[in-house]
Amino acid sequence: MNILVCISNVPDTTSKINFIENDSKFDSNGVQYIINPNDEFGLTKAVWMKESNAANVTVLTVGDQSAETILRKCLAIGADKAVRIDCDANDAYSVAKEIEAHCQSINYDLIICGRESIDYNGGLVPGLIAGLLNYNFVTNCVSLEITDSKATCAREISGGTEISECEIPLVIGSQKGLVEESDLIIPNMRGIMMARQKPLEVLEAKNISAKTSDKKFHKPEAKSEVKLVKPDELDKLIDLLENEAKVI
Amino acid sequence: MGVLVYIESEENKYKKTAYEALSYGKALADKMGVKVSGLVFNCSDTDSLKKYGADKIITIDNSDFEKFSSKKYSHALAEVIKSENSSVVILSSSADSKFLGAHLSGITDSSYVSNVVGIPESISPFVVKRTCFTNKAFSSTEMIDGLRIISVSSNSFGMIESFNDSTVESFSPEKVNSNQRTIKIEKETGSITIADADIVVSAGRGLKGPENWEMIESLADTLGAATACSKPVSDMGWRPHSEHVGQTGKPVSSNLYIAIGISGAIQHLAGINSSKVKVVINSDPEAPFFKAADYGVVGDAFEVIPELIEKLKDRK
Numbered sequence: 317m318n319i320l321v322c323i324s325n326v327p328d329t330t331s332k333i334n335f336i337e338n339d340s341k342f343d344s345n346g347v348q349y350i351i352n353p354n355d356e357f358g359l360t361k362a363v364w365m366k367e368s369n370a371a372n373v374t375v376l377t378v379g380d381q382s383a384e385t386i387l388r389k390c391l392a393i394g395a396d397k398a399v400r401i402d403c404d405a406n407d408a409y410s411v412a413k414e415i416e417a418h419c420q421s422i423n424y425d426l427i428i429c430g431r432e433s434i435d436y437n438g439g440l441v442p443g444l445i446a447g448l449l450n451y452n453f454v455t456n457c458v459s460l461e462i463t464d465s466k467a468t469c470a471r472e473i474s475g476g477t478e479i480s481e482c483e484i485p486l487v488i489g490s491q492k493g494l495v496e497e498s499d500l501i502i503p504n505m506r507g508i509m510m511a512r513q514k515p516l517e518v519l520e521a522k523n524i525s526a527k528t529s530d531k532k533f534h535k536p537e538a539k540s541e542v543k544l545v546k547p548d549e550l551d552k553l554i555d556l557l558e559n560e561a562k563v564i
Numbered sequence: 565m566g567v568l569v570y571i572e573s574e575e576n577k578y579k580k581t582a583y584e585a586l587s588y589g590k591a592l593a594d595k596m597g598v599k600v601s602g603l604v605f606n607c608s609d610t611d612s613l614k615k616y617g618a619d620k621i622i623t624i625d626n627s628d629f630e631k632f633s634s635k636k637y638s639h640a641l642a643e644v645i646k647s648e649n650s651s652v653v654i655l656s657s658s659a660d661s662k663f664l665g666a667h668l669s670g671i672t673d674s675s676y677v678s679n680v681v682g683i684p685e686s687i688s689p690f691v692v693k694r695t696c697f698t699n700k701a702f703s704s705t706e707m708i709d710g711l712r713i714i715s716v717s718s719n720s721f722g723m724i725e726s727f728n729d730s731t732v733e734s735f736s737p738e739k740v741n742s743n744q745r746t747i748k749i750e751k752e753t754g755s756i757t758i759a760d761a762d763i764v765v766s767a768g769r770g771l772k773g774p775e776n777w778e779m780i781e782s783l784a785d786t787l788g789a790a791t792a793c794s795k796p797v798s799d800m801g802w803r804p805h806s807e808h809v810g811q812t813g814k815p816v817s818s819n820l821y822i823a824i825g826i827s828g829a830i831q832h833l834a835g836i837n838s839s840k841v842k843v844v845i846n847s848d849p850e851a852p853f854f855k856a857a858d859y860g861v862v863g864d865a866f867e868v869i870p871e872l873i874e875k876l877k878d879r880k
Contacts, residue, residue: 327697329830329831330830333697333700333701353812408666409669409676412670434811436696436697437678437696437698438676438677438678438679439662439678440666440669440678443634443663443664443665443666443667443669444667444669444676445670446667447667447668447670448670452742455662455663456663468747471659472659473659473660473749473751474660475752475760476751476806478746478750479748480747481744481747482744483744491812492805492813493805497799527674527675527676527707528675528705528706528708529705530703530704531704531705531706532703532704533701533702533703534701535702536700536701539855539858540858542844542858542859543859544859544861545859545860546861547862547863547868547871550861550868551875553872554876557820561840563819563840564787
């Protein structure tokens with residue numbers, strides 16, 4: 317079984333968010349990049365499936381050379397092979413089209429993407445890939461079992477879980493629950509050494525034109541100071557919520 | 565040309581986010597000078613949609629669409645888009661809508677922007693404002709010509725009544741073959757879900773143990789709120805994972821978020837800071853959450869919460 321895990325290179329949560337070039341571009345200066353957390357849950361599941369489903373795991377990212385650091389980390393975690401499609405990842409549509417093109421040449425049985433990235437939060441790429449390839453699709457996926465060609469998935473829905481069955485090939489949007497945080501694999505020295513020997517292929521991009529573009533970024537207005545209410549004046553808090561904020 | 569709104573329903577009832585999406589669609593259609601239609605799957609109530617300004621209500625009544633299926637629904641939407649010659653599709657930000665939106669965008673080869681707040685800044689070029697970097701920034705995003713899909717962020721636009729005596733038309737989409745089928749839906753009954761709630765009451769490690777959640781549930785009951793918790797609390801098994809809100813948990817975009825005994829780690833704030841009003845109750849005046857809060861009480865939750873419940877009850 318062939319599994320593709322799509323990886324986003326994202327700024328660490330604690331990064332300072334600043335913009336440059338007249339507020340049209342994210343300032344990556346001094347920013348620490350990490351594997352998008354939702355992708356990492358998916359990658360861990362894929363590594364488990366190497367044993368349970370005799371799977372072969374490829375990780376893929378669409379991005380420039382700076383993204384190779386996290387691809388090496390994915391290899392150290394347990395992926396067998398890495399692919400980087402060489403272009404700037406600026407819009408979900410063009411990224412999904414690049415991935416679609418790659419998937420036309422190699423047939424994957426399962427494509428895993430994080431349900432959304434923590435930088436642009438669009439949550440678009442997994443559904444786009446599924447739509448473009450006409451594969452089955454389950455996002456917010458919290459459980460997955462594949463036996464032969466049949467997949468059983470659980471999807472988190474508002475107030476509960478939906479269980480569904482389908483045939484592979486399948487695209488899932490992974491999130492916490494598929495594996496738990498405590499299951500995430502921290503690469504050991506052996507893994508890191510082995511990662512150096514594993515293939516990392518760089519593919520030329522199709523240079524698909526974007527459908528959306530960020531024209532200008534801006535930060536929310538500075539928050540006004542918190543209004544503190546003394547614990548023995550809770551009536552005042554209720555008044556503020558009722559009459560000033562108008563939320564109760 | 566026209567705006568098409570996907571009207572989400574469940575068990576013959578529309579979701580609140582569906583009315584918000586329709587209100588948004590109506591305002592956008594007015595700005596563009598076009599008509600707005602709403603597409604409804606298996607829901608007989610059309611009267612309530614007239615209140616929110618739909619010019620036309622398109623209904624699909626077909627047992628094949630009884631359960632939500634991203635594939636079937638998006639193919640049906642694609643057909644309606646074609647027959648209506650729609651130029652913009654409006655979706656809510658519910659789990660199902662975002663599921664369907666990306667799928668639809670792939671099928672129809674259209675541009676799609678999610679987490680949109682506010683009516684487009686301009687129509688030509690078409691520029692929308694959306695949140696990004698987990699609500700730490702906004703982007704003015706241009707969408708190229710052609711079909712456009714927009715997911716409106718929950719509680720960002722609100723429900724705006726504007727009566728319109730809508731026409732109602734039924735539509736029969738072609739059957740889509742899919743080997744994907746829903747086997748089972750497991751839902752907690754009785755409680756308000758975090759996604760649908762106007763008010764969310766959330767508690768953290770400051771509560772000291774799962775046995776102390778009774779007062780949190782009681783406060784939530786009094787306010788008609790959903791309950792939530794911080795990551796450590798769900799990791800320790802004090803509360804179910806489904807209540808975990810934050811970056812890797814559920815996102816919260818409620819009108820009021822009350823955080824009790826939660827220090828306010830950056831990953832937690834990332835998940836909740838699109839909520840409109842934040843109240844923090846914490847015994848530690850140095851808790852970082854106070855910096856992100858609108859209102860705060862520095863005090864012991866075990867004293868403050870029972871008293872707050874009493875006072876709220878007295879007012880009713």
